[in-house]
Amino acid sequence: MSLTDKYLTDKFLNDIEGHLLLAATHEEGRTAAARFSAPLHWMTDAQRGEVERRFEAEYLALARVSWQHTAERAGRLRDEYETTYRDLRRRLLAGWLLTCAVALGVLVVCLA
16 A cells, blocks of 8 residues: 555545544534423424524534644644654664764774
8 A cells, every 4th residue: 555545545534534523523412402402391392493503503613612622732742742752862862872982982992
């Protein structure tokens, strides 16, 4: 599988996962809206339907904001971890080069 194929497959799977997540959130919103409006017996069916539609829309808006915050935080964490990883790699390489230089110096001294 080529790199392009893997990217397209991953993107396709991510798109499917996104659609499934959105569908599940719509269902959760509808369920929460129905639970919210159930005890409001004094409303007409049309009023109850309108309250449920608005509740579901607000539920979806809140979920979207939450997802955006999560994605932003994940991006910041990824940047922090990548920076830390690069620093660690740089220090490890410096330590390894220093060790090799010391070992080479000891070898030169011993052979002299």
